């Protein structure tokens with residue numbers, strides 16, 4: 001059961017806090033050098049740009065009244081030079097920072113992917129795939145600018161602000177206080193909307209996640225949708241989710257717009273006040289026209305960094321909503337992992353023991369209870385029983401895809417919770433009903449578990465499982481490109497490829513979960529030879545509803561009522577005339 005359906009907002013387990021901030025700083029710190037260069041360039045560019053009002057003041061108060069045309073041309077050229085140099089420096093900085101931003105998101109994204117690969121099945125059982133994908137792709141993109149340019153710009157704007165304040169106080173103290181008077185009003189607006197704005201952006205991240213989850217689900221299930229002509233209904237669902245996203249976005253944007261709106265208005269009001277107070281107190285000694293013009297220019301320049309800071313703040317609040325999700329994923333505990341000091345499992349013989357095993361996917365809801373059995377190395381065991389009885393669960397536990405609720409599973413007498421996962425899983429071969437095909441060639445798919453296998457080894461494995469003939473019928477043979485949906489391949493062909501993949505990996509313990517269900521009876525007969533080859537000398541667990549497939553297994557275990565209800569060879573169980581007998585006769589009658 002998915003904890004989060006596509007249209008259910010995800011609860012945020014750990015809202016953004018100082019710990020997250022420190023975590024973000026780890027990524028930023030790795031790029032310290034280019035960031036310092038970019039910072040120096042920006043500071044230089046800002047300082048050069050700041051000299052312009054001083055030049056203007058001098059030109060208006062001294063050069064123009066003196067009618068000194070030579071000096072005027074000189075000052076004009078200097079002013080032009082300041083602009084050109086500022087632009088060049090800003091361009092270099094922008095290139096450096098774009099690269100820094102990309103490096104940071106590269107690091108976060110690869111960390112996320114690495115972590116996702118380690119997360120246990122339980123994590124994936126609990127949430128729609130689309131909600132995971134959006135974190136790695138969109139959310140990471142969404143934080144790039146804040147984590148790169150954001151930090152530098154923040155420091156720069158503060159420095160800029162201090163510089164401007166120093167310059168303007170040097171020109172006129174009284175008018176400088178008028179410029180500063182707008183600040184408390186602005187801070188009041190920010191404080192008032194802070195929490196609501198943050199929640200609004202969290203809602204945006206939730207709604208985009210929902211939309212993505214539904215989109216992903218719809219694409220995966222497109223066949224079923226079209227088969228049941230559900231297109232119109234699904235369009236309705238999608239439109240609703242897209243509408244929710246739009247509403248959330250517009251609401252969040254309203255807060256974002258409010259901030260520059262107040263900055264703009266405050267800046268206009270203080271500039272008007274400067275003209276008003278300046279012109280009313282005009283006197284040739286202290287309040288010249290040049291001073292008023294310079295101060296009005298400083299007013300605009302003073303409020304510009306505040307506007308920039310408020311935009312940065314907006315971006316930060318937006319990015320926080322994404323960072324929370326990103327760090328939540330990175331913090332997701334890897335509950336199935338190697339214990340400290342776990343040892344590698346030596347090459348296994350194949351004895352598998354369940355010692356009083358109890359298991360629940362969700363606490364309190366036991367699927368298996370107190371199961372004990374011992375399978376000898378090389379023995380083939382079939383698991384049969386009603387749907388939902390727990391057959392797949394039993395085999396998933398052998399690979400330690402989940403932690404046990406109680407008891408132990410031993411391989412060759414070693415508790416699997418005490419050994420490394422890699423050494424355990426690399427000696428197991430698992431084939432499922434839904435054989436997953438990765439995008440790439442058939443050759444790559446067969447050697448997925450053993451990338452170093454030669455082409456000859458791949459072909460030998462394919463021949464052994466009767467896959468070679470159909471593969472050669474493709475124009476490109478083993479080089480035929482397939483994709484993750486296995487297009488070009490029938491379900492049965494996908495299963496045969498997966499057989500070859502497993503045979504090539506040469507595992508000591510084999511698990512076949514409905515692995516032959518999509519193969520027709522004739523191919524299955526053909527395959528039986530290959531399958532016998534595959535099973536020879538290996539411990540195997542075979543789950544099959546088609547009992548003809550499992551009749552020849554050394555042992556058949558009937559799983560029901562949270563345990564193993566019957567166990568024995570086919571003949572023994574038939575003679576017992578119990579549950580297996582009933583199932584077998586029912587199938588025979590159907591045939």
Ligand SMILES: Nc1ncnc2c1ncn2[C@@H]1O[C@H](COP(=O)(O)OP(=O)(O)OP(=O)(O)O)[C@@H](O)[C@H]1O
Pocket residue numbers: 001125361362367385386387388389390391392393394
């Ligand atoms: N990931 C999961 N999270 C929670 N419950 C699960 C999960 N997977 C299976 N279950 C539940 O565990 C029980 C056993 O499932 P399991 O897949 O092991 O049955 P099965 O015997 O293999 O069924 P089938 O023959 O249909 O494949 C079922 O009741 C199922 O609802």
